[in-house]
Amino acid sequence: MSTMQYSPGLEGVIAADTQVSYLDVEHEEIVIRGYDLIELAQHLEYTDVAYLVIHGSLPTKEESKKFSTTLRNEAPLPEATYRLLELLPKSTEVMDALRTGISFLGGYEDAQVLNDTSISSNLAKGLRILAKAPGIASNAYRILHNQVPVHPDPKLDFTENFLRMILGETPDAEAREIFGYILTCYVEHELANSTFALRVIASTLADIYGSVVGAVASLKGPLHGGANEAYVRMLLEINAQGGPARAESYVMEKLQAKARIMGFGHRVYMRKYDPRAYLLRNYIPRLASRRPEGKDLHTIYQTVEQVMLREKGLYPNADSPIGLLFYLLGIPIPLFTPIFLCARIPGLVAHAVEQQADNRLYRPRVTYQGPRGLHLPS
Numbered sequence: 001m002s003t004m005q006y007s008p009g010l011e012g013v014i015a016a017d018t019q020v021s022y023l024d025v026e027h028e029e030i031v032i033r034g035y036d037l038i039e040l041a042q043h044l045e046y047t048d049v050a051y052l053v054i055h056g057s058l059p060t061k062e063e064s065k066k067f068s069t070t071l072r073n074e075a076p077l078p079e080a081t082y083r084l085l086e087l088l089p090k091s092t093e094v095m096d097a098l099r100t101g102i103s104f105l106g107g108y109e110d111a112q113v114l115n116d117t118s119i120s121s122n123l124a125k126g127l128r129i130l131a132k133a134p135g136i137a138s139n140a141y142r143i144l145h146n147q148v149p150v151h152p153d154p155k156l157d158f159t160e161n162f163l164r165m166i167l168g169e170t171p172d173a174e175a176r177e178i179f180g181y182i183l184t185c186y187v188e189h190e191l192a193n194s195t196f197a198l199r200v201i202a203s204t205l206a207d208i209y210g211s212v213v214g215a216v217a218s219l220k221g222p223l224h225g226g227a228n229e230a231y232v233r234m235l236l237e238i239n240a241q242g243g244p245a246r247a248e249s250y251v252m253e254k255l256q257a258k259a260r261i262m263g264f265g266h267r268v269y270m271r272k273y274d275p276r277a278y279l280l281r282n283y284i285p286r287l288a289s290r291r292p293e294g295k296d297l298h299t300i301y302q303t304v305e306q307v308m309l310r311e312k313g314l315y316p317n318a319d320s321p322i323g324l325l326f327y328l329l330g331i332p333i334p335l336f337t338p339i340f341l342c343a344r345i346p347g348l349v350a351h352a353v354e355q356q357a358d359n360r361l362y363r364p365r366v367t368y369q370g371p372r373g374l375h376l377p378s
Contacts, residue, residue: 097141305320
């Protein structure tokens with residue numbers, strides 16, 4: 001008799017040793033290479049946090065400058081990438097275009113370099129993916145919606161460039177600042193489904209492009225990366241049905257119908273407040289005046305949070321404030337999840353490097369529930 005225990009969804013199963021990050025639920029802290037993510041988000045640029053995640057230590061001023069310069073230099077896409085995006089059917093979702101684009105980039109690596117799983121090679125390729133992914137995501141949306149592509153500006157930093165390619169214009173200081181906070185809050189989050197998918201693929205010694213592509217496919221799923229989109233669509237639906245006065249009854253009707261309210265609860269946090277959500281909700285009032293419906297959406301946001309806590313004991317996860325902040329920044333909803341993926345690339349790179357540096361192939365077993373003893377008819 002096997003002593004192995006089945007855990008649906010691998011809940012409670014330790015699947016990796018890591019030095020990258022840890023969700024310390026007891027202390028309500030997201031530990032990134034030893035630091036509190038919220039402290040990092042409040043005091044450092046996204047690119048400096050990305051450096052920390054990838055390299056394991058905070059950058060010196062010189063390392064920070066070199067890292068940012070590398071991202072600028074690597075940001076331009078091969079011209080064929082734009083032609084590839086133009087060939088996609090107009091019904092293609094941006095996440096699928098991003099998945100295809102990252103896979104396409106792998107073909108620009110020399111075969112020997114592509115398949116080199118050494119730390120130095122993976123770091124170099126990982127930086128190229130990080131630098132180019134925002135251009136793929138933002139321009140996939142633009143091209144699929146018959147808009148003119150926006151190429152990266154070598155004079156702008158990573159965060160400003162990313163938002164500029166999305167909006168089609170250079171963002172103001174407030175928009176850039178809040179967008180940077182969001183990117184940092186998404187940068188790494190332990191063994192999320194997409195990160196686990198990446199580590200499973202990397203454990204076969206697949207190249208880092210293929211591993212990241214697997215993470216994109218995982219993140220597209222609505223139970224993982226789509227919650228930010230679903231949440232803001234719910235807010236817009238409530239507003240269209242009657243505004244803030246409709247919020248409580250809307251949520252109650254959904255709960256009575258056993259419908260899922262996206263943006264609340266978390267497999268790890270359970271009944272705790274996601275520290276990222278707690279931080280980011282404070283920036284909603286600063287952006288609420290940017291859209292005519294902004295203040296009503298903020299009020300609806302607050303009411304939905306109150307009802308979910310009262311009725312289900314659930315707090316918002318990061319997708320709730322991020323979804324609303326993205327919308328108030330003027331970011332198209334189909335780009336919400338692709339931005340999540342682009343921001344998470346430093347964490348994905350760190351996990352791919354860590355997995356392949358001390359590798360063991362993932363190969364779990366099953367609990368067999370099918371028939372036994374069947375025979376072919378004589």
